[in-house]
Amino acid sequence: MTLEGLLILSAVLFCVGLLGAFTRRNAVVVLFSIEIMLNAANLNFIAFWRYGENPELLHGPLFALFAIAVAAAEIAVGLALVIAVYRHFKTVDLEKLNTLKEE
C-alpha cells in the first residue's frame, strides 16, 4: 500500500465513473457515476494526508469531510431535479430530454 498505488486506484475508479457518465442514458445512473468520481477524489485526499507532511494538521480528513458534505448537497438537488424532470417529461432518458420547456 504505497501512495502511488492509492493514486492509481483512485485514477481507475475516477475513470470507471467517467465511463458511466459518458455511456449511460439514465439520469440517475449518471448521477451515481458522478458520486463514484467524487469518492475517488476523496480517496486521494486521505492518501495524500496519510503519506504527506504534517498529518497532525488533519487537512486531508477535513477536506474530505467538506467534499462529502458538498457531494451530499449535490445528490439531493440532483435527484430533486431528476424527479422534477420526470414529472414533466415522463422519462429520465437523457437523449430524449432535449428541450428546457415543453411546447
Place this chain on the structure above:
Amino acid sequence: MTQETAFYLLAIIAVLAAVTAVRLRNLIHGVFALVIFFAALAGLFLLLMAQFIAAVQVLVYIGAVGILLLFAIMLTERVTGDDGRRITSRGGFWGATAALGVAVFVLLPGIQQTDLNRLPAELAEANATAADANATMAPPHTVEALGKRLIEPYIITLEVVALLLTAALIGAVAVSQGARRVEDEEEASP
C-alpha cells in the same frame, strides 16, 4: 503484510463493484453494487487511519445517498422486471475508449511524472509506521482533534457548508414539488 492483502482485496472489490454499478442494466442491482463500492471505500479509509471519515462514509453514502438513489430509481423507473422499456446505455465502445484515454494519457502519466518523492520515502515510511505505532496505543487522530481543527481555523468553512446544505435541502424540496404548487395557486387565486 496483512495490511497489504487487505488493501489489494478492498481495491479489487471497489473497482469490480464500481464497474458493475456503472454497467449493470438492472438499476436496483446497480445501486446495491454501488453500496458495496462505498463500503469498500470505507474499508480503505479505515486502512488509512481515517476512522471518522470511514464512519461518515458509511452514514452519509450507504445510509443516505444509497437510499435516496433507490427511491429516485423506484419513482422514475418501472422495476417490475420488464427489460423492454428500460433505458439502455449506448455508445459503450466510444465511452470506454474515452475513459481509458483519460486514464492512460492524462491521469497515469500525471501520477508517474509528479515528483511524489518531494517527501523522502523514508520520511513517508516513518510517518506511516509512527501512525501505526500510535494506532496500537490510541487512535492517532481522534474525533476530538478533528472537531477542534474544524472549529479553530475552519469555522467559516464549516458555517458556509452548513448554509450550503440547508439551501440545498430547501432547494431540493422546492424543485421537486414547487412547479405544481405554483400552478395550483394560480388556478386557485382568480
